[in-house]
Amino acid sequence: MGRKRGGNEESKLCWHCHGRGHDQKDCKVLLSGASRHCFICNSTEHLSSDCPEKVHSSPPPWVQEVRVAAPPRPTPTEAPSCSPRLSVVITTSPVPSHPSTMMIEAVIASFQRVKGLAECPLIIVCDGFKVVKKTTWKAGKVTEEKAANYEEFKCNLKKLQDAGQLPAGSKLIILQGHNGQAMAVKAALQEVDTPLVCIHQHDLEFTVDFCLEKVLDVLEDEATPVKYVGLPLLVNLHYEAIAFQHHGVKVKVEEYQGLSFMPIIFWYDSTHITSVKHYMSLVFGMEQTYSAGNFVEETFGVRQRNDIMANGMGDGVHAKYGTYHCISMSSDGLRRPLICHLNGVRFLTPQQREALGYPPDPPVEFYPSRTMTNRKQRKVRHILDIVLELADVDMEFSAAVRNILAHMLNDTRLRNSKPTTSCLPKKHSYK
Template identity: 30%
Template structure:
């Protein structure tokens, strides 16, 4: 029986956050691995510590602009993250002896210049732990592509630092289903997204049932798969007509072919779901879903969320968040600030709010 660690590499992306130099955000994510999918802590791991562009008085983290204090804190944060990852994933001395090299992340066309960002890689002797540090901000999309190019396993788990697992993930069984699907061209499984609260009852939501092609595909393909190596486990999957950035498992080869076919496919700062999500959606409506082969894990009849978003750009740590909630409650729930309503993704136009931007 092939173990997850021989099939899958964990890719974690992180960047400047208000809580730096504390690693509480990413530590919370790793602790959720331990609670709900401990196999992830046995796999190879690649951590991308994205850079920033400018130091100025008014921060705009989304645009790569940080204050002098944030820049200082982020340098300490990167050191702290490396120590955290080594402590979590390191098993023996070869995990702590690293060699360095440099590379370039290219993007866009060549007319306006070379369009590259230099990065440094640090890889331990047995290549089980890798760190990628761009000299400037490259964004989530290019961070994933850079990590994929260093990946030796056929599958990857992609995880942004501000998502945490909230339900058990049968990783081995999911990988078994994905491997077995290679012999079933009518229902390939090359990407499996984990559901957040916004994805519950996806198979019956308006974005599916109001489109005949998508409704028919869902009716014919939604299934409980039976992994050969895990006969006591049932894997409920429903077709997903989008490519989300939230935690997911995917075939490396499929990722490179479908999302990163050339340097033109992703610009610096792009999120993948913003850039190509609408292509997946529109081509699925045209009957080309199989070229994307995207699925949503749907345990509990589609009613069990498996991941939660901590909103890293505004999250100030669990203690501070708990204190803020307690203050609201002490004044009465009616006085608590109400978040702005979250619009549903406008799939038809390709303009939508990504989970990364929430």
């Protein structure tokens, strides 16, 4: 009773005046006759994409603190392999492995696998939380104990930054309250000093080199339709099948500057590279509205997909978004994922597993997205069925025998495989 149609009014956010309790449709700035608004200088005379100044506006009110590490040391004898065109933004929030920084350190260490990535400016955004009696990780709702662990995690991040264990010049943004991925990205973009940005999550590793400099060249080439380059996971490696089977849209690989790209009809929050201008004018454009806790892919991404499903790929519909996946091939000619998922809501350090009474750290086979490029490699059920058929096992007992064999196979993997944490990237010193 008393709640207005459209959900909780207090959860609404306005990207124009940074106010809560209303969105762009009810913004007094817009209703007063100002039809244009710049996110960079707050001018109402032009959009952020046309801003003549590269000057940041003051941080939005949900930003509690911005910490900047010491600037990078000059290297006169050797220039960085990656031009200062790209910054990396890592969004983080409470997970079970906190207060440990092991997972995010492993993620940052994996930058070494991509030539030039480790030299890019780094921004880490720590979202806030809501204290509740039962934890729901994705919603940012945690118990008092988990909240205390997360606060300690943020302190540990600051210690890493002060000790030079994070890249020189890195920025740490602390948000107050639970804001969600969309607002975390919006806050980070105001601290980005490069034209291009890589949005990355705290539990995703880079797996192999993918010619980063060439990808940036393609993004900056206005002759190509590519405005967003996503890095595929194992689950969306063959996106053309997903687009056709689930959404009835046909897409095929396109070639630009010697690289292969797959058009996609969805704005994934998973690792992607695009321009700050594209983000601010499109994702955070005047017609886009968000509420506290929103993810970009669950709001803007859904709107994009619905737009393309209703109007098709042509007539400039997909070109407005310019979303593509970067296709990379392994030596055997098969596509390979460029990032892998550590699964933050399940990741625990060996010490945490031992303290909870869990078995030793599970082997890499329990994290198939880290080690395999073909999902069929993970499935042993059909193999066991064939074995039982050749053994002429009665159908009545087949399932029971298969379960026994599967359990034995699992125990064998536990005994003979390397632990997951031992396969994480080695730490890299940024001093």
